[in-house]
Amino acid sequence: xxxxxxxxxxxxxxxxxxxxxxxxxxxxxxxxxxxxxxxxxxxxxxxxxxxxxxxxxxxxxxxxxxxxxxxxxxxxxxxxxxxxxxxxxxxxxxxxxxxxxxxxxxxxxxxxxxxxxxxxxxxxxxxxxxxxxxxxxxxxxxxxxxxxxxxxxxxxxxxxxxxxxxxxxxxxxxxxxxxxxxxxxxxxxxxxxxxxxxxxxxxxxxxxxxxxxxxxxxxxxxxxxxxxxxxxxxxxxxx
Ligand SMILES: *Cc1c(COP(=O)(O)O)cnc(C)c1O
Numbered sequence: 001x002x003x004x005x006x007x008x009x010x011x012x013x014x015x016x017x018x019x020x021x022x023x024x025x026x027x028x029x030x031x032x033x034x035x036x037x038x039x040x041x042x043x044x045x046x047x048x049x050x051x052x053x054x055x056x057x058x059x060x061x062x063x064x065x066x067x068x069x070x071x072x073x074x075x076x077x078x079x080x081x082x083x084x085x086x087x088x089x090x091x092x093x094x095x096x097x098x099x100x101x102x103x104x105x106x107x108x109x110x111x112x113x114x115x116x117x118x119x120x121x122x123x124x125x126x127x128x129x130x131x132x133x134x135x136x137x138x139x140x141x142x143x144x145x146x147x148x149x150x151x152x153x154x155x156x157x158x159x160x161x162x163x164x165x166x167x168x169x170x171x172x173x174x175x176x177x178x179x180x181x182x183x184x185x186x187x188x189x190x191x192x193x194x195x196x197x198x199x200x201x202x203x204x205x206x207x208x209x210x211x212x213x214x215x216x217x218x219x220x221x222x223x224x225x226x227x228x229x230x231x232x233x234x235x236x237x238x239x
Contacts, residue, residue: 002045002048003237004042004046004049004236005045005049007234007237008031008033008046008050010234011231011234014219014234015218015222018219018222018223021219021223022222022223024222029222029226030053030228031228031229032053032055032089032228032229032230032231033051033231033232033236034055034089034230034231034236035054035055035056035065035236036055036058036061037239038239039065040064040069040072042236043065043069052084052085053087054085054087055087055088055108055230056086056087056088056089056104057089058090059092059096059100060099062088063099063103067103069084085105085106086103086104086106087105087107087108087230088100088104088106089109089171089230090109091145092107092109092115094115094118097115097119100119101122101123101124101130102123102127104130105128105130105131106131106132106133106168107119107130107131107133108133108171108211108230109135109145110134110135110159111146111147112147112155113155113158113159116132116158116162116165117162119132119162119164119165120162120165123164123165129163129165129166130164130165130166131168132159132165132166133168133169133171133209134156134159134167134169134170135173136148136171136193138172138190138193139174139175139186139189146173149189152193152197153196153197153200153202156197156202156203156207160203160204160205168207169194169207169227169228170190170193170194170207170209171212172187172211172212173214174186174187174190174217177217180223183217183221184220187212187213187217187220187221187224187225187226188224188225190210190212191210191212191224191226194207194210210225211229212224212225212229213229213231214230214232214233215231215232215233215234218231
């Protein structure tokens with residue numbers, strides 16, 4: 001077994017343990033493997049362990065890997081080639097939306113309507129709708145992307161109307177907390193916002209994805225209700 005496979009098993013064990021501790025079903029949390037800065041070889045090494053969902057921060061780097069994996073899966077007759085799921089999780093400028101709409105399956109970093117409108121217009125007709133999470137600046141970090149919590153519901157309602165997008169949920173990256181309790185409290189704010197928007201009756205279809213937690217804080221995120229953790233370092237190593 002490669003190190004990456006072993007690491008994936010360890011991370012899945014962490015997720016299962018955290019789910020048990022929180023009284024949640026172990027399959028209620030999806031694992032997004034964040035492969036940014038690592039090559040296509042690292043993604044290929046994760047496939048035997050059953051990993052299929054990958055997160056990328058940089059558009060050009062991500063698309064290079066998406067195309068490389070398409071070729072690799074075809075030449076290794078891995079039928080799962082089309083089943084790989086690519087998530088754009090980095091800050092997105094409006095001049096980069098077209099390649100993202102053409103290549104990725106999910107975008108988790110939508111923080112304003114203009115970006116969402118462009119993604120919807122540019123999503124090719126032969127592909128399924130782009131799956132969207134809104135990034136929320138939950139702790140008002142000055143240098144951080146994300147919609148302000150107070151504006152998140154209106155943005156969610158507007159994004160949900162766009163024809164080529166499917167609104168799936170919220171994503172947040174809070175500042176590191178001093179301990180587990182503080183980290184739980186911070187993640188709980190995003191969970192509360194998620195529940196509030198779903199309960200407000202502004203969405204035809206409730207959001208089902210709460211993307212919270214990374215290598216350092218996935219246990220706290222799962223405690224607070226995360227349904228998708230985004231893990232890079234614990235799988236692929238330090239960057
Ligand atoms: C890099 C990154 C991650 C993964 O972080 P690790 O600490 O390496 O697990 C998760 N989410 C986003 C948005 C990232 O940019």
